[in-house]
Amino acid sequence: MEFYDIIVVGAGPAGFNAAKAVRELYPDKKLLVINDRDSLQIPCSIPYVMSGKLPVKKNAYPLEKVKEFGELLIDRVVSLEPSSLTLFTSESKFKYEKLIISTGWLPRxxxxxxxxxxxxxxxxxxxxxxxxxxxxxxxxxxxxxxxxxxxxxxxxxxxxxxxxxxxxxxxxxxxxxxxxxxxxxxxxxxxxxxxxxxxxxxxxxxxxxxxxxxxxxxxxxxxxxxxxxxxxxFIGFVPNSRIAVDCGLKVERGFIKVDEYLRASAEGIFAAGNCASHKSAIDGDFVSGMVASVSARDGRLAALNLFGAKVKDSGIVPAGITEVGSKFYGFAGYTERVLERKGIDFVLSSSSSFDGYPQAIGSSPLKVNLYFDQKGLLLGGEVVGESRGVWSLVEFIKELIAQRRRAEEVAASLTVAFPPQTPPPLLQPVQDAALNFLRGS
Ligand SMILES: Cc1cc2nc3c(=O)[nH]c(=O)nc-3n(C[C@H](O)[C@H](O)[C@H](O)COP(=O)(O)OP(=O)(O)OC[C@H]3O[C@@H](n4cnc5c(N)ncnc54)[C@H](O)[C@@H]3O)c2cc1C
CATH class of the missing domain: 3.50.50.60 (FAD/NAD(P)-binding domain)
Structure with missing residues (x-):
């Protein structure tokens, strides 16, 4: 039976990033990545393949790149035996010192x-x-x-x-x-x-x-x-946690239960990505976190903590962007319906700007909604616009929420300005929405 210092199960964004970080952080460790399917597509851009904007060939998932980080085995992990640090695939068995389970999602x-x-x-x-x-x-x-x-x-x-x-x-x-x-x-x-x-x-x-x-x-x-x-x-995803459930690892709502260092409930085992449990950075509540961005972060975090607790997961701020018609719609944190469901009194404060300046340079409108609690703590935000400017504002709002910023601090926050790429320094939409909140409170 072959021994590896580290085995990663699943080579999606979580497993891929875990393997990449392992190679950087522990260059001498023997690493094996096991994935049950080859010839994959990048999931996030499949809608653009459907419209023909992106040819199937150009949407290939770079599974082979994993070989730059360690060995890649195309096989299915069928069971785990945590007591003996052993893993069984459909064709062989392996011993590990550390195991990262990143088996992802399945469609509901x-x-x-x-x-x-x-x-x-x-x-x-x-x-x-x-x-x-x-x-x-x-x-x-x-x-x-x-x-x-x-x-x-x-x-x-x-x-x-x-x-x-x-x-x-x-x-x-x-x-x-x-x-x-x-x-x-x-x-x-x-x-x-x-x-x-x-x-x-x-x-x-x-x-x-x-x-x-x-x-x-x-x-x-x-x-x-x-x-x-x-x-x-498309009625949602379920965590692909079967191998963890079968060997008795703790699960929460079907997700592999992990602590703040992404350690699962057995010695040497970590879980990362869509199969792992996540908590909200806003209130500590359970959140599903089933997006590629969280998986990528998890992969790196699990790798960092493999040989000693180094970096804590302080929770995630839910966030995402979609494209509909001529616009991009982004959100971060808790917005109207979520706050209503949680019974949190909120104040909605909005502002409008542009994604470049002066307008004559060729800019398009941006709209920002911010959600504050009654005491001025930023809880969520929405951004609507026609350009990549939506992404940077969503990122900015997400980080302000993660840092538990209040309206005064949001209004005083600093963002870069550059005519072809950012809102004008005279019309900074996130800061202006915070000022609007302060005027009304
Ligand atoms: C159409 C679509 C659009 C999306 N758009 C976005 C987006 O815009 N932004 C965003 O952040 N997210 C998006 N997502 C979600 C994102 O793709 C997932 O959150 C992400 O792929 C999860 O990464 P993961 O590594 O946790 O799991 P996965 O990507 O599911 O990877 C898990 C891997 O493990 C393998 N595996 C499973 N079980 C075993 C086993 N027993 N043995 C060996 N291998 C195993 C699987 O085959 C898979 O390759 C989208 C998803 C879809 C489907």
Missing amino acids: RLNLEGSSLEGIYYIDTTTKGVSKLKEEVESSDKITLIGAGFISLGFADQIGKAFKGKEITVIEAGDHIASGVFCRDVESEMERELSSCGVKVIRNCKVQAFEGEGRVRKVITDKGEIDTSLVLV
């Missing part, structure tokens, strides 16, 4: 009448799966997407923009879109943008069954029937 599945008909797809990130889905999207005139979360909207937006004349319907069981992370006004704006791309959204609508002979032809819902030639089911 529907179990309804007709669910196994042809033409009903879940996300499959293999190159074969993405190529097949692209062919299906191109040849289908009536596409129904189930769920209106970030991924579903990403697909609907790209398909709608690329293929005029297709009937695209998004069905959402709840009364929100985009996972409810934007305020109702922003949601309405997104819905208008979707509509301009030919995408119809039906909220508060529950799928009950699928009909068809061999292939799906109808989606049956509590609001009526929808004719369809293709169904994409």
